[in-house]
Amino acid sequence: MSATVAPNEGVARGGTVERLVAGLRDGILNNRYAPGQRLIEADLTRDFGVSRGPLREAFRRLSAEGLLELVPHRGAVVRRLSYQETLELFQIREALEGLAVKLAAQVIDKGDNRSRFETMIQPIWSEAPRLSGAAYHDENWRFHKAILAVCGNAQLAELSSQLQLPLIMLQLSGAMTPAMYEDSVAEHREIAKAILAGEAEKAERLLRGHLSRAREIADTMPPSTFRT
Missing domain, CATH: 1.10.10.10 (Winged helix-like DNA-binding domain superfamily/Winged helix DNA-binding domain)
Structure with a gap:
């Protein structure tokens, strides 16, 4: 029984x-x-x-x-990524989020998208220095999540969630400095301004450049950082 x-x-x-x-x-x-x-x-x-x-x-x-x-x-x-996995996931992330940010700018004035987006990204406007990786990564994750939340494509948001793309930045956190955090936050602000202005092509260009610069950090890290 x-x-x-x-x-x-x-x-x-x-x-x-x-x-x-x-x-x-x-x-x-x-x-x-x-x-x-x-x-x-x-x-x-x-x-x-x-x-x-x-x-x-x-x-x-x-x-x-x-x-x-x-x-x-x-x-x-x-999970620890290999160097090749890191590069491949950055390629995927650039393609997916490039599309998401373009869509977000196109639909920012539909429904409550603008107010939701502004609420979700509010921390990026703070002038307080980002001194810890944990604080930066939480803010970074919320910013990129906000883009997916208002892009109007639920399947795209779900796919990005399944890939756990924030893992890429966690892997690279050891090479990031407070100055890098500030540069990244400044780029977030420019991307946000383009989205809020409805400038889809500019938002996509800025987002792709932002992720491209983040990807370059991987090239500065010792091989021991990555899974063999």
Whole structure:
């Protein structure tokens, strides 16, 4: 006879897994867990106050998203890209976001797009220095997410989400300096101005240039940065 699970127990477990997925995803995207880092089950069960079952289910979900790799005899490891994968994903990102930013500028005055976009990108106008990688990467992720959110193409936004393109910048974070963060923020502002002005071609050109310069950082990094 198979064991039965009380409805409330199943709901509670599902909520725990969702909380773990969200917490771990946030930690990875904000560089609290670095590319190549092994996630220790004993530490995480203690930190999150959960058992191993929900944690392993969260690992499986994040592996399906491409954020973790489940390695035999090592467990869950934050995905680390090879140099070739980094370049290929930058090519994909430039093509996808180039289209997204062009569409966003074209539809910025439809519905509530303008107000939503302005709300989502508000942090880029702050004059406070970006001194930490975690703060910069969160702002960077939100800015690029805002473009996808108002571009009017749900399939494009979903595809970009599946590829977990923010991982590229996390991999390069070790080579970035506060001056680079400020340059990137300045470029974000120019892209935003072009979108808000409805200048689709200019917005696309600026976005592609922005990502091209980010891609060049990979060439300055030692081979040990990347997975072989």
